[in-house]
Amino acid sequence: MEAQIKFLSTKEVAEALGCSLPTARNIMMRADFPLVRVGKNFKVSEQAFIEWSKNRRV
Template identity: 80%
Template sequence: MEEIKFMNTKQVAQALGCSMPTARQIMMRADFPLIRVGKNYKVSEQAFVEWSKKRRV
């Protein structure tokens, strides 16, 4: 079974080259594959890559 890797808001901001507040706004978009873990927001690395290939930020 393949391990699923998750990215947090800071990692999304680094990947997109934007600030943390901008990354949070992007993660709240309806088309973003967001996963809530308690109060934390995560996205699977694979879903993020697929999303970023299909969308303009």
């Protein structure tokens, strides 16, 4: 059985970074952020977010 990829929402990214939703949206719009658009929603894979946050300073 394949492992499922977990995606984080904007709200979950805001909680993880300890910032507001508008700030999380701004961060997610950065060119270096591993953003995935699903319709009008913004998502990021949990693993990609962990790797991005290890290598970046917000």
